[in-house]
Structure formats: C-alpha cells, structure tokens
Amino acid sequence: MRKPTTFSLILMYAVLVIAVLIAVYPVWFTALASVRPGQRLLTTKLVSMFVPTEITWDNFNQLLFENAFPLWLKNSLFVAGLTTIFCVSLATSGAFAFSRFKFVGREALLILFLAINAFPGILSLIPITQILRTLGLFGTHWGLIFAYSAGTLVFTTWNLKGYFDTIPIDLEEAAMIDGASPIQAFIQIALPLARPALAVTALFGFLAGWNEYIMALVMLPGKENMWTLPVGLVSLAGSHSVPWGLFAAGALLISVPTLIVFLSMQSYLESGLTVGGVKG
Amino acid sequence: MSTSYKGWKKAAIVLLFILPTLVSVTLISLYPIFYNVYISLTNRSRFHYAPPDNIWNCTTDVMGKYCFQSPLLANYADLFGPLVTPESLVSWFKLLLLLVPIVAVYYLERRARRKSLSKPETWWWWLLGLLGSGLIWVVLDVNAAIEQLMNTGDFFIVMFRTFLYVLACMPFFVFFGGLLALILNNKYIKAKGAWRTILILPWAVPNYITAEIWKFFFQEQGTINQLLGLVGLTGPAWLQSDLTAFIAVVIINIWLSYPFFMTIILGALQAIPQDQYEAADVDGATWWQTLTRITIPLLRPAVMPAIVLSSITTFQMFNTVWLVTNGGPIRGAGKPGATEFVMIHAYKMFRTDNYSASGAYAVVVFLLLFAATMISLQMTNITKGATE
Numbered sequence: 001m002r003k004p005t006t007f008s009l010i011l012m013y014a015v016l017v018i019a020v021l022i023a024v025y026p027v028w029f030t031a032l033a034s035v036r037p038g039q040r041l042l043t044t045k046l047v048s049m050f051v052p053t054e055i056t057w058d059n060f061n062q063l064l065f066e067n068a069f070p071l072w073l074k075n076s077l078f079v080a081g082l083t084t085i086f087c088v089s090l091a092t093s094g095a096f097a098f099s100r101f102k103f104v105g106r107e108a109l110l111i112l113f114l115a116i117n118a119f120p121g122i123l124s125l126i127p128i129t130q131i132l133r134t135l136g137l138f139g140t141h142w143g144l145i146f147a148y149s150a151g152t153l154v155f156t157t158w159n160l161k162g163y164f165d166t167i168p169i170d171l172e173e174a175a176m177i178d179g180a181s182p183i184q185a186f187i188q189i190a191l192p193l194a195r196p197a198l199a200v201t202a203l204f205g206f207l208a209g210w211n212e213y214i215m216a217l218v219m220l221p222g223k224e225n226m227w228t229l230p231v232g233l234v235s236l237a238g239s240h241s242v243p244w245g246l247f248a249a250g251a252l253l254i255s256v257p258t259l260i261v262f263l264s265m266q267s268y269l270e271s272g273l274t275v276g277g278v279k280g
Numbered sequence: 281m282s283t284s285y286k287g288w289k290k291a292a293i294v295l296l297f298i299l300p301t302l303v304s305v306t307l308i309s310l311y312p313i314f315y316n317v318y319i320s321l322t323n324r325s326r327f328h329y330a331p332p333d334n335i336w337n338c339t340t341d342v343m344g345k346y347c348f349q350s351p352l353l354a355n356y357a358d359l360f361g362p363l364v365t366p367e368s369l370v371s372w373f374k375l376l377l378l379l380v381p382i383v384a385v386y387y388l389e390r391r392a393r394r395k396s397l398s399k400p401e402t403w404w405w406w407l408l409g410l411l412g413s414g415l416i417w418v419v420l421d422v423n424a425a426i427e428q429l430m431n432t433g434d435f436f437i438v439m440f441r442t443f444l445y446v447l448a449c450m451p452f453f454v455f456f457g458g459l460l461a462l463i464l465n466n467k468y469i470k471a472k473g474a475w476r477t478i479l480i481l482p483w484a485v486p487n488y489i490t491a492e493i494w495k496f497f498f499q500e501q502g503t504i505n506q507l508l509g510l511v512g513l514t515g516p517a518w519l520q521s522d523l524t525a526f527i528a529v530v531i532i533n534i535w536l537s538y539p540f541f542m543t544i545i546l547g548a549l550q551a552i553p554q555d556q557y558e559a560a561d562v563d564g565a566t567w568w569q570t571l572t573r574i575t576i577p578l579l580r581p582a583v584m585p586a587i588v589l590s591s592i593t594t595f596q597m598f599n600t601v602w603l604v605t606n607g608g609p610i611r612g613a614g615k616p617g618a619t620e621f622v623m624i625h626a627y628k629m630f631r632t633d634n635y636s637a638s639g640a641y642a643v644v645v646f647l648l649l650f651a652a653t654m655i656s657l658q659m660t661n662i663t664k665g666a667t668e
Contacts, residue, residue, distance in 0.1 A: 003468055004466065004468055009468065009469075012463045012466065012469060013469075015459065015460070015463060016460070016463060016464075016469075016475055016479075019456075019460055019479060020475070020478050020479060022535065023478060023479050023481050023482055023535075023539075024478060024481060026482075026485075026490055026493045026494065026497070026535075027481060027485060029493060029497075029503065030489070030493055041496050042496075042501060042502075046510070049503065049506065090300050090301050090304065091301070093297045093298070093300060093301065094297065094298055094300070094301035094302075096297055097293075097294050097297035097298045098298070101290065101293075101294050103290070103291070103294045109298075109302075111654075113305070114650075114653055114654075114657075115650045115653070116305065116309045116310065116313070117592065117653070118592065118646055118649035118650040118652075118653055119309070119312070119313050119316075119642070119646045119649075120596060120622070120623055120626055120642045120645055120646065121596075122598055122623055122626060122627050122630075123312070123316055123626060123627075123630060123638060123639070123642040124308075124309070124312035124313075124316075126312075126315070126635075127311055127312035127315035127316070128308060128312060130315075131307050131308065131311060146304065146308070147308050149304065150304035150305055150307065150308035150309060151308055151309065153301055153304060153305055154305060154309060157301060183293075210486070211486040211487070211488070213488050213599075214599075230486065230488060233489075234488065237492060247492070251485075251486075251489040251492075251493075254486060254489065255484070255485045255486060255489065258484050258485065258486060259481075259484050259485070262480060262483070262484035263477050263480070263484070266476065266477060266480065269543050269547075271547055
C-alpha cells in the first residue's frame with residue numbers, strides 16, 4: 001500500500017472524526033441527561049447540550065438504592081447468562097453434526113433453518129405462550145431462557161457451521177489415526193480453533209437475553225420483581241410524566257455490560273461472523 | 281467426512297448432537313409458523329375467539345367460537361383479491377417489464393465474465409440497463425400503474441413502502457460501512473483499535489434505548505432542530521409529515537446498521553492478500569482502479585450475503601420504527617401510516633384482535649421473504665460449499 005498524500009490523510013481523519021461525533025452523540029446525550037437535575041431531556045441552554053453544566057448523582061442513587069433496579073439487574077444477569085450458556089452448547093453440538101457428518105435430510109434441515117429466519121417473529125408470541133404454558137414454564141425465567149436460546153439457534157448454528165467448515169478436517173483425521181474418536185478429535189482440535197465463532201455465538205446469546213423486550217413483557221405478566229431490565233426500564237419511560245433523568249441513568253447502566261462484552265470481543269467479531277458459509 | 285462411524289452408530293451420534301437443537305427450534309420457531317398457518321385458515325377474531333368443540337364439524341357463524349373459513353382460503357382472497365383483477369394484472373406486468381433490462385444486463389455480464397479471462401469493464405452496461413428501465417417507466421406510464429395498485433388496498437401500499445424502505449437504506453449501509461472500513465484498513469491511519477471501538481458503539485447500545493433518544497432528537501422541539509437552529513435553519517416537524525418521518529427512520533436505521541457492515545467489510549478487507557495490491561502498485565494503478573478492479577470484486581462474496589441478511593432484517597424492522605413513529609404519521613382512519621412497514625402492519629392487525637387476518641398476512645410475508653432468500657442465495661452463491 002502506497003503512503004497516502006497528506007491531503008488524503010487529513011480527509012480520512014476528518015471523515016473518522018465526523019463519524020465518531022455522530023456515533024457517540026446520542027450516547028453522550030443520554031449521559032448528559034442522566035446527571036442533569038430536573039428529569040428532562042430538553043435543555044435550551046446551548047452549552048448543556050454538549051457538556052455537563054451542573055452535575056447531580058441523584059438519578060443513579062435513586063435507581064440503585066430506592067428502586068427495583070438491582071432486582072431487575074439480577075434477573076437480567078441470570079437470564080442473559082444462562083441463555084449464553086445454552087446457546088453456545090446447543091449451537092456447537094448442532095453445528096458439529098451439520099459440519100462433520102453427511103446424513104439424510106441435512107441439506108433440507110439447513111434450508112429449513114434459513115426459512116424459519118424469514119418468519120415474522122412478532123406473531124410468534126401467542127403460540128410460544130401456549131408452548132411455555134404446556135411445559136409449565138410460563139411466567140418463569142426458565143421459559144424466557146428457553147425461548148431466547150431457541151430463537152437465536154437458527155442464526156448461530158448456521159454461523160458456527162460456516163466457521164467449522166473452514167477448519168480443515170485433515171487435522172482431526174490425523175488425531176483419529178492416533179486413536180482419538182471423531183468427537184474427541186473435534187473437541188480437542190477444531191473447537192479451540194473455532195474460538196472467534198464461539199465468541200460470536202456467545203455474544204448473540206448474551207444480547208438476546210439482555211436486550212429483548214417484548215417477549216419478556218408478555219411472558220412475565222404483572223410480576224414486577226421478576227422483570228428483566230428492558231421491561232423495567234421501559235415501564236419507567238411509559239409512565240405519565242417520564243422521569244427522563246432516571247431513564248437515562250438506567251439506559252447507561254444497562255448499556256455498560258453490553259459495551260464491555262462487545263468491545264472485548266471485537267477482534268473476534270470480524271473473523272467470527274461468517275454470515276452463512278463465506279469466510280472472507 | 282468422519283469415516284470411522286458407520287450405519288446405526290453414526291445415525292445415533294448425529295441424532296444425539298442434533299436433537300436438542302431440533303427440539304427447541306421445532307417448539308419455539310416451527311410450531312408458531314404452523315400455528316399461524318392454521319389460524320389463517322379460520323375466522324378467529326374478537327368475535328370468534330374460542331376454539332370450537334369440533335374443528336372438523338362447525339360453522340363460522342357461531343358467536344364466540346372460530347371455525348375454518350369457507351372457502352378455506354377466504355382470508356388470503358381478501359388480501360390478494362384486488363391484486364389479481366385484469367386491471368391490476370396489467371399494472372403488475374408493467375412493473376415486471378421494468379426489471380427486464382436489469383436482468384438482461386445481469387445475465388449478459390455473467391456470460392461475458394465466463395467467456396473472457398480478463399474482467400470486462402461493465403459498469404456502463406448497468407447504466408444502459410437502468411436507462412432502459414427509465415425509458416420503460418416513461419413510455420408505459422408506470423406511475424399510473426403504481427397508483428392503480430395503491431388503490432387496491434393496504435396490502436400493496438404496505439409492501440411497496442417496505443420495499444422502498446429497504447431500497448433506501450441498503451446503499452447507505454454499504455456506503456458508510458464500506459467507507460469507514462476502507463479508512464480503517466489503511467495502514468497509515470493511527471490508533472485503529474480506538475476508532476473502531478468507538479465507531480461500533482451504535483451496534484452495542486440496546487436499540488430500544490437508542491430509539492427513545494432518536495425519537496426525542498426528531499421532535500419538533502428536539503435536538504436536531506435545535507442544532508439546525510444554530511445555523512439559522514428552521515427544521516420541519518420531522519415525525520408529523522410522511523416524507524420527513526420516512527427520512528427520519530431511514531437515518532436512524534443507517535446509524536444503527538453501519539457498524540455491522542463496517543465490521544463485515546473490515547473482516548473481508550483484511551483477508552485480501554497484500555501482494556495483489558503490491559502488484560497493482562508496481563503496474564502504476566490509480567487508487568480508483570485499485571478500488572474498482574481489486575477491492576470491490578474481492579469484497580463481493582462477503583458483502584452480498586450481508587446485504588441479503590440485512591435486507592431481510594430491514595424488511596422485518598419492528599422495534600425501532602414502532603418506538604419512534606408508531607407506524608405514523610396517521611393518514612386517515614383505517615389507512616396505514618406512512619412508516620407502517622410490514623411487521624408494524626401485522627402487529628397492528630394482531631392488536632386489534634384480527635388474528636386470522638394477521639395470520640394470513642404473516643404467512644404471505646413469510647413465503648415472500650423465503651422466496652427472496654432462496655433466490656438471492658442462488659444469485660450470490662452463499663450456499664456454495666455450505667450445503668454440499
């Protein structure tokens with residue numbers, strides 16, 4: 001790659017700076033609102049639109065110590081954590097079979113998975129409620145965990161399988177000659193190599209559990225102490241005069257774990273997202 | 281592949297590994313589809329809410345209970361009926377003719393690529409194809425055809441708008457994602473990790489939160505108009521009129537989605553062998569030539585699937601648009617609002633207890649999207665190697 005001219009370097013940095021401003025401003029705006037006294041989003045003072053002029057920690061105090069927030073946090077951690085675990089283990093086992101064995105109906109199943117992705121999920125709420133009631137899981141966190149894990153499986157299985165396919169089977173075959181069973185060979189050799197794709201799977205599982213709103217609202221009716229964070233937070237924003245400062249503080253607190261997870265897995269994201277079989 | 285397992289033992293192992301996935305997908309994803317197909321064949325609604333005593337032997341006129349429609353596909357006929365009258369069929373035909381030049385160019389290009397070893401310069405073919413479509417548009421008065429179809433009812437209007445939405449979003453996703461990825465892939469840019477980390481932010485923040493914030497930004501007294509006021513402009517009441525509300529949800533979606541494309545394209549860029557660029561440098565290729573002859577062709581296999589996937593999710597956009605506009609602004613009683621896209625329309629039907637109609641709608645959307653997925657898979661060869 002040739003060294004770019006000074007002019008084009010400046011141009012590139014300018015684009016980056018503008019992009020960063022646009023990317024960050026809505027989040028920064030939320031942060032400003034969370035420490036501004038007076039529960040409002042709107043500020044007519046120009047300066048307060050960009051930098052904090054008065055700072056109060058009341059919103060965070062109220063949220064963490066006078067609210068059901070810590071309880072919702074605990075619920076969300078439980079749901080998102082277990083969804084991650086289920087999602088990774090189920091998708092790995094399924095993708096292993098799809099990638100390493102040829103069997104009758106394999107292609108049909110993979111296409112069926114793609115087809116399912118095309119169904120409008122919003123209209124699945126009633127039938128999923130039915131299923132969870134039948135299984136006795138309705139109104140419990142376990143029901144949510146089950147629904148979230150299964151819901152993400154379609155994408156994660158495809159993605160993982162796409163990644164497994166790029167790992168040469170020869171490595172495993174060499175281990176099998178040394179006496180390992182195909183499953184042992186896979187676990188010992190292919191799985192460690194598939195770390196980026198496993199990380200992406202975990203990320204999708206976590207996000208499914210941490211961010212989902214509508215299903216959580218429908219599946220945990222009227223049980224405030226069982227709510228997950230999104231349900232609780234939106235209930236704040238849904239009240240008649242919205243305590244925007246409180247909402248903003250909650251929004252920030254919810255975003256922190258997602259940000260940490262995202263940023264720590266960022267290098268994996270680029271290589272682990274195969275989007276249906278093509279690895280760049 | 282794994283050759284050491286054979287016969288029943290292999291079958292048992294495959295089943296063992298695949299069963300948990302199959303069972304959960306069947307219960308949580310597959311059953312709802314069948315359920316919706318079933319409901320779409322009945323007259324279930326606010327007035328017919330409970331299951332009948334015997335579904336095989338009932339009538340649709342019993343209050344409080346639903347039954348199979350007669351004819352069975354009545355709900356589908358309601359959706360499609362006005363779209364298959366002779367007049368509408370002519371309009372459809374005109375719309376189809378629009379695609380002819382573009383499809384022709386696609387096939388010509390493919391043939392040319394196969395025949396010659398060097399890649400022919402084909403961008404002007406596409407220009408010609410688009411011009412041809414434009415000509416057909418004017419000659420056949422496609423505007424009038426669309427107008428006619430619009431008058432057939434909600435189904436076409438909502439579908440049409442959703443298509444427009446996807447078409448409006450995609451080029452921006454690819455452009456901004458690609459632009460930032462290209463910059464970040466330049467090895468003379470400093471602190472890449474930091475830039476990348478910050479730029480991915482919109483993807484990482486839960487979207488029901490950002491939706492609330494953006495909704496506030498686009499209010500008449502909101503942040504965007506405040507900022508416009510700084511430079512002496514008076515911004516519109518964004519969410520109150522059709523076009524600006526549409527533009528607002530496009531802008532929000534670009535903000536939400538460019539990080540995904542940036543990530544995918546960056547990943548693909550890093551996989552392009554450096555020697556290709558070095559060879560181009562030696563040959564004295566310009567920056568533009570390098571971009572169009574090396575980078576873009578090599579990015580295609582990674583970007584096309586991303587576009588397909590993202591088109592489908594955009595088509596199914598619900599959360600953000602619902603929270604920002606509620607599908608509005610309202611355009612009169614019983615008419616779909618200006619940003620009432622497919623999912624929002626289905627959800628609204630569902631909320632007004634129109635279960636069987638929303639079920640039929642969902643099934644139609646499902647079939648359309650599935651067909652679109654399969655066609656684009658074939659065209660982009662995503663599954664090449666994946667299902668073999």
